[in-house]
Amino acid sequence: MSLLDVRNLTVMLNTASGLAPAVRNLNIHLEKGETLGIVGESGCGKSMTALALMGLLPENAVTTGELLLNGENLLKKSEKQMCHIRGNQMAMIFQEPMTSLNPVHTVGRQIMEPLRLHRGLSKAEAFEEALRLMDRVGIPNPSERIHNHPHQLSGGQRQRVMIALALSCSPDILIADEPTTALDVTIQDQILELIQTLVAEEGMALILISHDLGVIAENTQKVMVMYGGTVVESGTTDNIFDELTHPYTQGLFAAMPKIGMGRQKRLTTIPGTVPDLINLPKGCTFTDRCPIASSGCGMTVPSETDLGSGHKVVCHNMEQAIQARTTGLYQ
Structure with missing residues (x-):
């Protein structure tokens, strides 16, 4: 049984002008430990694919096909059931951490939340685990930073908090949607190296979404090229880069x-x-x-x-x- 098996996934957006096919007949096969890159221009369906996998599509979306995680079709799950899967079996690093993190809560509290919800840790245990996670993703002085709000951290530190959040429950699949957007080149390299190291250590599967072909070449084993909501070319990273077709x-x-x-x-x-x-x-x-x-x-x-x-x-x-x-x- 595959870890993730997406079959003919189609996402239609019900707009004022009619139905818009944001994703069409998408197929993904991902085993534990595999890394997949999704590339394409803005508007090609990359982020919509990630949101569909996480069950976070807008209310005007109509989804068909099959989205099997460990053999279970997520499209048939209720929102309550998906809440137990998101952050636990599947986690996502969003493009812009400043808009993804809650501005009124400390970063420590936000990292502790999934630990208490999914792993059943006490407040004290979750606090200690949050400190460990912050240290593991390279946030300096975690005992101080854990009490900071998102606006008190730099862009790179906020992205590291997002990674700590995503890794808190050791998910089977990590989805990284443009994880280095708006970061300078030095910080980009650090974040990507961190994700690569943690994915290898945890043995989880990775779906990396990016418009940067260099990032995809260095961090994935397989690639899908999307255009107009559908896949136009796919294969191993070596195949795609050596035989542009x-x-x-x-x-x-x-x-x-x-x-x-x-x-x-x-x-x-x-x-x-x-x-x-x-x-x-x-x-x-x-x-x-x-x-x-x-x-x-x-x-x-x-x-x-x-x-x-x-x-x-x-x-x-x-x-x-x-x-x-x-x-x-x-x-």
Whole structure:
């Protein structure tokens, strides 16, 4: 039995303009100890996927499919049952700790809450465990900081508090949604190294969401590339980075800064904008921005092609996409 098995997960948002498919036919297979990276532009469905896994979608969301954690379908759980799963079996590090932490409670009290709720510790035991967790994630002077409110800590320290919260009950799966947003480069490296070390020590599975391909390359074993709410390419990290295949994946990598490119040279960009979820093309969602799109691309949904070793690509023009690996689609 897999730790996490997501089958055909679809999330529809009921908006004033109609139903918007935020996530479509998503499949994830994750074993204990595995690390998965999810990449893509803003609005591609990365964060909505994380919220769906945690059962934290907005009230206007309609979810179908199966979301199996240790064989149990979370989509059939009540909110009361999900409260026992969140923070206990699954935990999440959110993008911005300042808006995720409660500003009126000390960070110590917030770390102690899941310890008392899920592990049944007394107040004194939870306090001691909170101190240990704060020390473990590298917060200096934890005996003093435990009495601080979030606004009294730096951005890096607040993110470490979020990690301590997420790890407090040793969950089976840790979801990190852009965990280094708004942090300077030095602190980013420290936070990512901390997450990687703790995940390895605890043996938990990790889902890391990021727009930074370098972060994904260094911290995950598998990768999913999302666009328009669906997965366009997936496989092992080595497969994705060595054999860029889908035109969108090639565009993401082409847009990365290159060492020695000089300040005067403009970065490569993918033309166009992310499509409106209300008016997605009938076929491939990348049609309007794709340099090798043909007349039928926007009419029918492309089938999935398995290139071997679990490397899967969803594209109508596979031969052209494969040829473009060396010639380059974006100049």
